Amino acid sequence: MELATFLDGNHVRLRSLDLGTYLHAAADGINVRLDPERASVNSAWVVHRYENPANMYLLLYSTAFGRYLSATNTLAPWGQRGYRVEQREFDEPEVYSIMWQVIGPANFVVLRHVSAGLLRANGRRRFNWNSGVTFQFRGSSNSHLRHELIDRLGSVNFIMCVRAGRYARLTPMLANLPSGTGNTLYIVAIHSQSPAADELRYPDIDAA
Structure with a gap:
């Protein structure tokens, strides 16, 4: 599925094919979590297409809090793999941590951070x-x-x-x-x- 599929301003939900759970913006406005409930304002994210001279990027912000899905360099909690993602503000002209790219075949979406890390549901402990x-x-x-x-x-x-x-x-x-x-x-x-x-x-x- 290409970036063109994500229309600016549209609402999307991010569901793990492996776990069947949705990415939720946690109530503290900082963390994100996996939850089976789809019918929740916390599970909805708004597409914000962002273009710089080099590329077009996908930004996603929470309908609950308006904060952006962000990669971090903080290790995931004990027993999980990779690094944490969280919510953060878009407070500079260009924020590297909230910039995502869309890759993968047409029947599902893989989100890759510009650092080449993939957004992954971390359910394996x-x-x-x-x-x-x-x-x-x-x-x-x-x-x-x-x-x-x-x-x-x-x-x-x-x-x-x-x-x-x-x-x-x-x-x-x-x-x-x-x-x-x-x-x-x-x-x-x-x-x-x-x-x-x-x-x-x-x-x-x-x-x-």
Whole structure:
């Protein structure tokens, strides 16, 4: 899809093909986040076509706050790849960090920053097995374990998952802990509003 497809002043939504979530302008006017909700003013961005003597660029500003989608040189949070993007003001004649180019085939869009970095939905989290907290927990109650983690983390905004081995996928803990393995269990607490939480899959217990 070419830049010509993006008409100046039009509204667009940026949806990840991988995760199915939309890029939202966060309520603090600075951060951006991934969210499954499409029908939100925070998910809409306005096209601002910008031309200098060398090139035509795509700028995108939030319909919620009017601030521009900007690349940064700040590393993404622990467990994610690449660098952060955020909202910022367009406060100089030319702001390098908010200038994007459109590349890719006709059926989807790839946004590339002028530094050659690509805008990517950062939903893949790589767990560090050398970090975290080890503690002894007696019993098998899912709810008792959750209360233990609430006390230790100081937060209720997390989803408990289990990982059955170093390369296993995360599984939401929907039942009590198993009682017969005899091995250490690796429990991962994922923030309920994080991209990793959007990737979790739950069984349809009512399916025939």
